[in-house]
Amino acid sequence: MKTFIKFDINIVTKKLLEDLLKPFDLKFRVLGFGEIEFLENVSEEKINQITAVLNEYGIEIIENQKSILVQKIKDVITEMVNSDEPIAVKSSVFLADKLNHSYGYLSNLFSEVTYTSIENYIIIQKIEVAKNLIINNQLTLTEIAFKLNYSSVAHLSTQFKNITGITPSAFQRIVKKRREISIKTL
């Protein structure tokens, strides 16, 4: 039997990291999403071991500074997109502020590492949120559009379609039908 769950990735990751790192008997602290501060120096060997363990869970240790920053950018964007309150300022300004770098620098770095632009990434994230909201079925499309700072459903639809190739309502339909099928096959 299948149950549908909703989860907060932060909590899950934190718990997982704690569980994983416990046997290593290291003092550490989980700072937000994607950042662990080890309170003592960790040997390279240990890091390799930890890396191996974490890799099994798809968790990678990013060493590269660039990668770290890119990850940070992603995190901020994720936070930005997921926040319930609309962000007053433009995303570029917000990012620059948050990460203490110029937007141009951040933008270049991001593209270099990820091969996509920040704008694109933001859009992808937004659409992803939209998808989740659609799946949750709590809000109408208009409300979702508004929540995600689109001036109209048409704008949301357009962007949704640009990214995914299908309309939000088509997406809704597909998800609904998928659920029906999985219920049937039980």
Add this chain to the structure above:
Amino acid sequence: MQKEFLTITLADDDEDDRLFFQDAFEELKINTNVTTCNDGVELMEYLSNPDTILPNILFLDLNMPRKNGFECLLEIKKESRFDNIAIAIYSTSSSEEDIENTFVHGANIYIKKPSDFATLKKVLSEVVTLNWQYHTSGLNKENFLLRL
């Protein structure tokens, strides 16, 4: 991503399409490992083979002899070990209903075979990129739907 290898598999009975496909990926300069199968049966055998490294993305033509793409889709979705494979239907024109139907039955991507090479490259690139995004950004694979 540069370090990473993308394993791609294509199941298509058309020789030309297989050729285009491989050429496109070659020109894309992404680290890919492309394998092809000639029909559905071959595909399933390939996937079931324990030695096979399962692809990150599987491109499925719908019109194949012996076993068509849709049947393969259903079979693949049944097995949990194939859950990590992003399935892209790669087919000639289908009706809206049929397209939606593939999504409903588990396809992540639907690609209408483009009629020029440049578009093909673009399409494949998009697929790969988006897939990589899902892969790296912890996005819900289930919600990965793309239509091109």
Add this chain to the structure above:
Amino acid sequence: MIRIINTFKSRIFLNIAFVISLASIFFTASITYKHIVELNKSTDLVMKSYEVKLNIENLMSELKDAETGFRGYLLYKDKAFLNPFNNSRENVDKAFIRIKRLTKENKTQQKNLRELYRLIAIRYSYFDEYREIKSDYKYQKYFIANSKKAMDNVRKKTDEMSKLEDYLLEKREKSFKDTSFYTPFYALLIIIITLFLIVVAYIRINKDLISLRSSNDRLMVINESQKLAEIIGKFGSWEVNLERNSYQFSDNLYRLLGYEPQEFEPTLEEYLKTIHPDDLDFVKTKSANILELKELPGYTYRIIKKDGEIRFFHATGILIQNNFGENILVGTTQDVTDHQIYTEKIKKNNEELIEYNKRLKIYDESSKQAEILGNYGSWILNFETLEFIYSDNKFRLLGCEPQSFNPSIENLLEFVHPDDKHIIVNGNQSIIDKGELPTINYRIIRKDGELRNFRTTAKIYTDSLGTKNMIGTTQDITEEILKTNDLKYKNLELERSNKELIEFNYAASHDLQEPLRKIQTFISRINDNEIENLSEKGKEYMDRIVNAASRMRILIDDLLQYSRTNKSDALFETINLNETLSNVTQDLSETILENETTIHLPKLPTIKGIPFQIQQLFINLISNSIKYRKPEVNPIISIAYEKVKAKTENIADDSNSLYHKFIVNDNGIGFEPEHAEKIFLLFNRLHGKTDYPGTGVGLAICKKIISNHNGYIQAIGKPNEGATIIIYIPVDL
């Protein structure tokens, strides 16, 4: 007549009876009379005798008195005693006279009487003598002795006389007794005879009286019923005494004329007044020859009633003579207005009937011909007699000569195919049990052996008399069946062929894509890599090849899309059109935004249909409206909806069925009204391909979709005034 004879007989009988009784009464009366006379005589004689005796006694008594008186005188010498003596002498004389009278007839007694007289005289002489010789004793003794002797002689004589009288008396008494014995007998006889005759006569008379009374009663009743008859029969009777010129009208004649009985004097003038002026002369002419003809022949004329109503009268009369030899015209006049009207109606009816008859004959003929032409025969089953009547053609249908056999179920069954005999039998049973016959189909084998299909329907018909008949029609539907089968087969063929075509269409479109795509792809490869190796001409040619290929692609894409719409085996589902339009606007969101389009949507209903096709329909319509916009005007598209009844709309369906009506209106460039139907044709374009992109499949697809939903689609437009597409989708599919 018989009664008259009876009466007559009765009279003779009475007369005879009367005469006989009279005669017998006379006879008996005379006999009785004689006897009575005799009786009287006898009585008289007896009486006489008694009287004689009495008088003789009386005489003696007187004599004795005289003697006594005398003795007394003698004794007492009183003269007073001589009174009775004197008296007695008188009385004796009287008595003597009486006796003399009484015995007049009896000679013997007369003789005796004379004797007695002498003797009495002697005695009296002695008396007289004595008186003179009063004291002489000797004489006294002598006197007494002689007196006594005389007295004795008297007494003897009287005794003799008495005895004679006694003897006579006896005789007479006997005769009296005899007579008196028969006399009452005769009297009784008379009485009895008389009584008898009286009784008979009484009975007879009574009878006659009764019958007379009953005759009278009957006459009275007849009279009354005659009066009633007159009223009911609407006639009146009249009498004209031609000699005295007196008229009598019956009560009802007055009533017929609208008057109260006897309201006016029955005279000729008064009667003529009632006659319609136009018919007056006619009447007079008719009545002129009465005396010659001895009758008034019947004739009809009009009268005007008291209230002004005109009626038709028919008068007839006969001339008779009454007991005084007077000519009496006795007649009857009847109000024949109704009859007149009735006769006219009948005449008209008759004429109509003749007309109808003529027509019926024609109908009959044409019906016969119709039966032959229509290959059917008719039959009638009489429910009372359970007999069949077959039309001529019913026989011919079976391959027989008309009326060549007796129509019956048994005879019919001989023609029926053995496997279908039960149908006929059941049908017949249904007629018997339920009095009805459902339509039945069955096979027969004609007389010539050919197998035919028959269909029989029947209906009960109750005629105006209440007789129930079943009227049936049997039709040879062999041709029809064959045609139907043929049609069915052809239909199936068509369906199959159609399906094949659709599949072919789809396959072709689909399969054509592949090679085309390859061509295009390879061309693009060449363009990418080898284009520099081509000459200018070569490059140009390549361009054209690319264009042509693109066009072909579009064409095939559209064809494919169109052929997909042919799939009519998709299921009808419930569609919330609000959702559909939401999908549509999302699908077209980019172009809607780009063109700054406004779309006005009302609240839309939920309909039954094929979801993807309906969505495609609206996608096509809206994208058309956007495509064919006025360049300087932002497109405004409005959709209106209402539920309508088919017959109020300008569509082929004129029933009461309900339809969803959608009106999609835009403010684009519109089109010429004369193209209103052409735009729905496949590949029909009103503009050049360079002006507006598209192959002209969009509206054709819309039409196909609507046709899949059994609806209607119309286009209304005027150049530069936008276009309106009206869609009808039936509510019940």
